[in-house]
Amino acid sequence: MGHDVPLLPLIISLLGIAGIIAWHLQGRSRPTARLIVQIAFFAVMTAVLSFARASPFHYDPSGIDGASALLLLAKVLWWIHLAWAMIGFVRIYIVLDHRPREARLIQDLIVATVYLGVSLSIMAFVFGVPVGTLMATSGVIAIILGLALQNTLSDMFSGIALTLGRPYVIGDWISLTDGTEGRVVASNWRSTYLLTGAHNVVVLPNSVLAKLGLTNVSQPDENHQLTLPIRVAPTRMPRTIVEVMRDVLESSNVIVKQPSPYVVLTAIDASAVTVELQFRVTSPAQRGEARNEVIDLVYRHCKASGLELAMPPEAVVVSKDSVQMAEHPTPEALGLVEAVSTFAILNRDERISLAALATQRTFSAGAEIVRAGDVLTRLMIVRSGIVAMKTNNEEVARLAPGDFFGEQGLLAGLEETHTLQAVTRVVVYEIDKDAFAPLLIERPELAEDLAANLACRNRLGERRLTPTNTDDGRTSDLLKRIRSMFRLHRSHGEPARSRH
Structure with a gap:
């Protein structure tokens, strides 16, 4: 060199x-x-x-x-x-x-x-x-x-395959064929970490995850479809049952309205007409809330329309008397009052008296029931139909049979904060302030329940707008005003009757 x-x-x-x-x-x-x-x-x-x-x-x-x-x-x-x-x-x-x-x-x-x-x-x-x-x-x-290191190497190469295939990314909600589901919070070459709905972290080896069928609920978005089967006694035509169930979905405030939810007739026999309510929610976390609301609305609309829920298949005894095909009458004011949970504190006689004070009014679809800024001097209970709550011409929530409004005008003389408009044909029962006042004085806790219902409805209306805490302040002021009003009545020597 x-x-x-x-x-x-x-x-x-x-x-x-x-x-x-x-x-x-x-x-x-x-x-x-x-x-x-x-x-x-x-x-x-x-x-x-x-x-x-x-x-x-x-x-x-x-x-x-x-x-x-x-x-x-x-x-x-x-x-x-x-x-x-x-x-x-x-x-x-x-x-x-x-x-x-x-x-x-x-x-x-x-x-x-x-x-x-x-x-x-x-x-x-x-x-x-x-x-x-x-x-x-x-x-x-x-x-x-x-x-x-067979298992470790299997996890590593499965992790490589999952990373290259990319069936999910961090933050996606996935569901596995073994029933495990949750949101992906971390992933490495050996294992994947899921945060479940029970707020637990499940660690899945990548080799196990690669062998299971996987559904990515977050792709293409987190809209998630739910199916709720309902069995209705065949006392009405199936077309009528479908219309009532459509009203159920239209009156919901939790489910997604686009794409539109729909009702499917799946079976019919001598004991029941079976329908499926198919609707979507914006995320898997809302499944429980949506199911609760839809089931509650099914009960209320069935009560309002005279439909009767069928017995489960295993409880049905086939006989000529097992199914009643007679027409059921439309629920009257007493049945509606008894179905409203706020009035559960009243005894039977008080509910009968309250129902006797009610008058019926009907509004056609599209009619304006009350405008924002008006002061209602009566309590209005929805018997049937759907009512839309609007703020600045924008719909923020819907009311269904069993809901009521007018509490703030009835209790404290305050203006309505929302415009209420009939979406379908609406039937309401009205109870005038003068007729309702003696019952409120005797049962001040009823007034507080009405105010709490008002707070809940206002929160529902503001959920789609910018979240604020102003409603809590208005509700607190309303409760104070109601309590002071009832104390004033009692101080004038008008004691409340003892409870039954």
């Missing part, structure tokens, strides 16, 4: 060390500049090695002295710079648009392969290690380790 060899390996070693320092000084924020510097140092080192006629692909078995040690160091640094130059290309040019996680995984796999290849090359071409024998020995060791 000539008398220049001792000097040239020293130059190569110094260039390699200088390249490492320059590579670190560039930082991760400048990958292109770092790659250019790396290529420049690698090219100069290659040129010097070529000039010195020292091939990095050839092992020199000569003895170890100062010159040989420098040459070995120069070759090692050359291989390191080659690896870093290749990795620089990988980091910059292997990019998957809008899929940074998959791109990073592929980059890491290629980088690991580069480091493994360079390490074996250094061992073979610089230090003369018999790589073939080593690989044969390592193959036996790899088999032993593979058997010992």
